[in-house]
Amino acid sequence: MNWQWLWLGFLLPLTVSSRPLEPAEMEAAVDYLLQYGYLQKPLEGPDDFKPEDITEALRVFQEASELPVSGQLDNATRARMKQPRCGLEDPFNKKTFKYRLLGRWRKKNLTFRILNLPSTLPPHIARAALLQAFQYWRNVAPLTFREVQAGWADIRLSFHGRQSPYCSNTFDGRGRVLAHADIPELGSVHFDEDELWTEGTYKGVNLRIIAAHELGHTLGLGHSQYTQALMTPVYTGYQPYFKLHQDDIAGIQALYGKKSPEKEEEMEVPSVPPVPKEPSTMPDPCNGELDAILLGEALPLQAVDRQ
Template identity: 80%
Template sequence: MRQPRCGLEDPFNQKILKYLLLGRWRKKHLTFRILNLPSTLPPHTARASLFQAFKYWSNVVPLTFREVQAGWADIRLSFHGRQSTYCSNTFDGPGKVLAHADIPELGSVHFDEDELWSEGTYRGVNLRIIAAHELGHALGLGHSRYTQALMAPVYAGYRPYFKLHPDDVAGIQALYGKKRPRDEEEDMEVPTVPPVPTEPGPMPNPCSGELDAMMMGPRGKTYAFKGNYVWTVTDSGLGPMFRVSALWEGLPGNLDAAVYSPRTQWIHFFKGDKVWRYINFKISPGFPKKLNRVEPNLDAAFYWPFNQKIFLFKGSGYWQWDELARIDFSRYPKPIKELFSGVPDQPSATMSWRDGQVYFFKGKKYWRLNQQLLVEKGYPRNTAHSWMHCHPQTLGTTRSTGDNTSSATGITLNTTSSTMETTLNLDH
């Protein structure tokens, strides 16, 4: 009875079902809002844990979850301690009751702020697992009699490769039905994360250092890559941070370049002497392949919609590549400065963005080029400030006026494959 547990009462008198049903939502597209975050986790880590908690359920039932930044939401998540003006069910300090939630169509999910919330470690209380448990209540599940089920009343500790118990799945599907293949296209508009490794590598700081790659990906989402991690850049700030291999299975970290082509819907990733091709988040058959016609260890790449070509960069040179036609690469590489005026050699990342302009990144700065590929006045500017929304105290500099050039809205995972066959691969 003294073990850390959920604040909801245990079920009684269950003679048939192993799980208790508390009710259900009368719609399948739900919104959620994160009102605040715990102080014991970096914001991007805490958000990733909460998003994964939603994903456990949307993976098995035809429900979608969309985050809203302001106003009313169906499900509202918040952290508070013993003294709270907006929760009559107060918490009891570290240990004991960890969190509690309302039944469907009330939507409140509360976490004890006094807990040591954690991720990727056996220390403290795992936010991802507890959040998934409380969301189970918010979706209509009571407690399970199986001790290994997510919906068991007592917290069983951190499980790095956690999966829903069959009793959890049976309970939620009794409420909302099974997920059908066509539901994949309507999946939750938040990122997904695979099981967290027991010893995850250190997450990079988006406010310091140099990016490995940037790209405007499918559905206009802006992705930033650094080390083994990737995150989205949005108008309101940064999306959660994930391991690269969590979103693109089989893809290594520390990439050289990344580029998405709206023309073919292919994403090409470059590292060393290899290239990987994905359609959304599913790898194309036969990849990775070896780069034979382009030099290895590229610096950057971007897709230019005005000529529907991909530009590849290394050192002071560039290649122009047509994905669907055979190109004579014997004339390449050509000098970067012949086509791109005012940009540095050896860019760390390049990207063509939705405003029709091209961006070069190097070190802590970025350059914006107009449609004539000329650097605009007032550049370079600070990447951390203008793209990563970093605060002045994080940057260690005075906040200056700059354009807000970032955009995207979360990650939508879509593993739809394509029947398009390429007529040119870089290994020809």
């Protein structure tokens, strides 16, 4: 984006890694803040921002990311902006930064259809991961999900690459944006076909966790500031013993109520691969050694029938 940098002279004295901050770095940061809702493009007038607007946007981003709040584009802030993440905006509740609600379905019995599967996983493992993603939400809220094999479904999951006639919000290839989803009553969940989708390993991007995150959006949850929550915007890596965070549970129950303790029939969920032995040192998903893998891993979305 070619923004008018009236504030650039104010910010250029900042340094990154003991060197002057390049204009392209600040431009990329502003694009990020715009894309994910921390800055708002002026409706009228020139496309420029006051220095205090940029500083405040950086401060909000840093606070939401649990980083030291300086209002400056420091190393930690730049690193956070480079992490693989969800494609939806981060319009947090700025008072508490807890879960945010985007709306809800007017019914609790939903159908879903898996339109296609990623090429990086055996079909039975990919299906098991996607079904388990539904089960996380079903375990804590009075929701039921029934799979259909043809025709229309409330929730449609698919994988596609950079270009798709069924999705106007294109992906960016491996890395950065992994997946995105529609709000309730629309129901599309799109995964980036170019990502390395995996299950039961620290390599690549975990399909089960990303799918559960995107389902959270299509059920009505926005992003959470809690970095341990499923609904945090940034992918934090594979978690072999994953459980929903209390913020995730509070959010979904605010929409649909608490699950009844009465016995009810459970979804048939195929087993996922056994948990591998946890390494002595947990791989850092932001580490340069993993960037080639993680930055290109997302859930691809394929043709979605919008009849």
